[in-house]
Amino acid sequence: MKHTLAGLALVLTALAAHAQAVAPLPVAPVRTVTDTYHGVRIDDPYRYFENRHDPVVARWMKAHSAHAHAVLARIPGRQALLEKINRYDAATSERVAQITRVPGDLYFIERRGATDNQYKLSLRRGLNGADQLLVDPDQVEKKTGQPHAINWYRPSPDGARVAYGLSAQGSEAAVLHLLDTRTGKPLGRPVTRAEFGGVDWSPDGSMLVVNRLRAPRGGARATDKYQHSQVWLLRAGRPIAEAKPVFGTATKGVDIRPAEIPLVNFTHDGKWALGVVINGTQREMGLFIAPQAGCWPASRRGSGCCGRPTR
Template sequence: MGSLCALEHEPLQYPIARRDESVVDNYHGVTVPDPYRWLEDPDSEEVKEFVQKQVKVTETVLNKCGTREKLRDNLTKLFDYPRYDVPFRKGDKYFYFHNSGLQPQRLLYMQDSLDGVPDVLLDPNGLSKDGTVSLSRCAVSQDAKYLAYGLSSSGSDWMNIKVMRIKDRMIEPDTLSWVKVSGISWTHDSKGFFYSRYPPPIEGKKSAAASKISAGTETNANLDHQLYYHFLGSDQSEDILCWRDPDNPKHTFIGSVTEDGQYVLLYIYENCDPVNKIYYCNLFDLPNGLQGQKGRDLLPFVKLVDNFDASYQYIANDNTEFTFLTNKDAQKYSLIRLGLEEPSIRIEVLQEAVNDVLESVVAVNGNQIIVTYLSDVKHVLQLRDLRTGTLLHHLPIDIGTVYNVSARRKDESLFIGFTSFLTPGVIYHCNLESGIPELKIFRETSVSTFDRTEFQVNQVFIPSKDGIMIPMFIVGGKKIVLDGSHPCLLYAYGGFSVSLTPSFNISRIALMKHLGIVYCLANIRGGGEYGEAWHKAGQLENKQSCFEDFISAAKYLVSAGYTQPKKLCIEGGSNGGILIGACINQAILGLQNLAVLKRKKSSTG
């Protein structure tokens, strides 16, 4: 993409990173130098200075880019379109998020019926001058009387939980701090909710830790995660400690109340792998309820699954009979049912598919489920029987992504959120009362300056270095000529069992529309596109497969005539940043080795 700016042939003066040869680790007898570890301290003055030098280098490029301001203007116009999230129901009311266009943060709306007048329940944009305070979590009580919500600042993972009385928008005095890696789950009596947090820092270090929380730049590990229950109107110091495990300080805990309100499930995670333990506590069996737990030991959780060998996600329960979505002995996931009295006896409701990944299951209309499969990185939607798994109906959707299915088991209708590379967003409303599901458009997002007929989407399957076929989406204008003339942007992630499915991205649209770029999304190993086997094939000792897949995708784009090396840009975020760095370094190393071989050949005549 260098041809888009004026500095294509001008050398850049990158800042020199100091090497500290004294930093060497010994792993099982193997010494591994880490000369740039000093860069891991974001609060170091040397690191701050180095980052500023990098910023200046970037600015020297961007300031001479002739298309920058025009692109900024076009992006602003393109971004100015209304966006709606899928509605959800609590009590007899409907709730949904909405952004009118250029608002920094989306607003939470409420209405009494689908035809009712929407009313703003919470607007985070007024909570900070620069719009960087965001609504990171929210949970409405079962009777729709209270809203518990988490606020984060400047993109931090930390949040403070507040409570609003919905009827008059009164903010309650409740404030919960040190919250991270947490859900918010109300008990059905609306007296309070479960949440997770870390212990506050010891006195003397509190102010320093608090400053880091606001910035989200801490690099030290958070330890001793804990599950609490908070009663409305009480101070956080009075919250009930429901679970902790000092013998495993790195474990994290999430509490979730079942849809019937009888149980609280405890999800225990060891790391980012798709595996968890799951315990349960019968809230109805507590002698004096949760109020009686004050001053007592931890909640009497019963161990249902007590090893980290698979993932278990609650779907529904009828008294002690539970249905879970799991990858236990099913790398593409299956649906099982088990009883709390004899959990070793497991009934397979929906067995693992041969090719497709069972991604999500939502209970609705009593004993039915909406099932979402991922088939070659595209979603398939079905209505099935909760008891037997029998297929009842296919729900017709376009090629793309189902990003949300919103329903309660007692409801006869549901909402489905859909998007694709060329579909900004469609929310379908589906009523199951007649027995024959029919998807009706409830809301459809439109972008006034975007015409989907100007673009095309293709999916190709390319062989990696070891012959494994890797899916890749190629999105661009209708008049793509395979002569190597197009600038290409190649993106991938490849980690943590995360699947990258088709989605609408207005920034990509702007690049394609105004700069003729072809956008390519490679579904490399390490993700979850083909289940847990695909994930494991790109992690730990298999991590090199991710890089080989990505390099193969880049080579294909050149050999097929989409682009040429000097017009190919690669991008990845978070885990994808590791991917990009590794591929750059391996490419440089390959060039260096090639240069050495050429010199050897020339010297030997």
């Protein structure tokens, strides 16, 4: 035990020496903002750090980043270890992130080759068939000048269509895209604010549901967009303006708190719609069920989680 503690002390001493050898860190100034909640005053001395465009914040972050890199670079043997890791990493021909199989022996495959910057989405018809490239974020980057990544994807039950979320510059602010896998052409226009996805398709693949964040409002905080998100029912290829809300805080008979995330899934037999309510990282969730028959175009707008929801 004594030897272990002595070794740990030597390591900490060495790291401290490395840290002292680099430039001192800047101290962030205090700019206290006070809020009162239910009669209790809460002080926030660093709220201005939420504005990454603030020059003081930018300088502080860059200085701390440079300091961390300088400390790490001085660790003995680090560069040799990093080169070894990169060598082994480059030896991998490709990585497969997710495979989704749908009836008809269709395989949707998300993979990244050794020279690819991002995962690409392909469709394979038959286990030994050739791959059809569907979505290539590297090509999107060449067109837009911004790096993009696939956040999620969901094929229709027959594989004829696929919905996928695409975000730019690591933002994870996914935009919903629809693609006809037979022609390789997009369906309709992209739908913004689909960060959480939660996409599912009607049994015939003509309609889909998606969780959509609230539209930005003047004077609202950036985090307010995560409040009161709703599940919308959209006919594939039609404008989002024609979609109808089917599950969320505005649904009658459903108790969902503003920050909770509502999702909808359909059973494969076409009978039931399942409303799932997720509360952040908590393991507990709410579950509602309603007949699918109330979802489709003959139903009235805003009729709830498709039919009448039951918890």
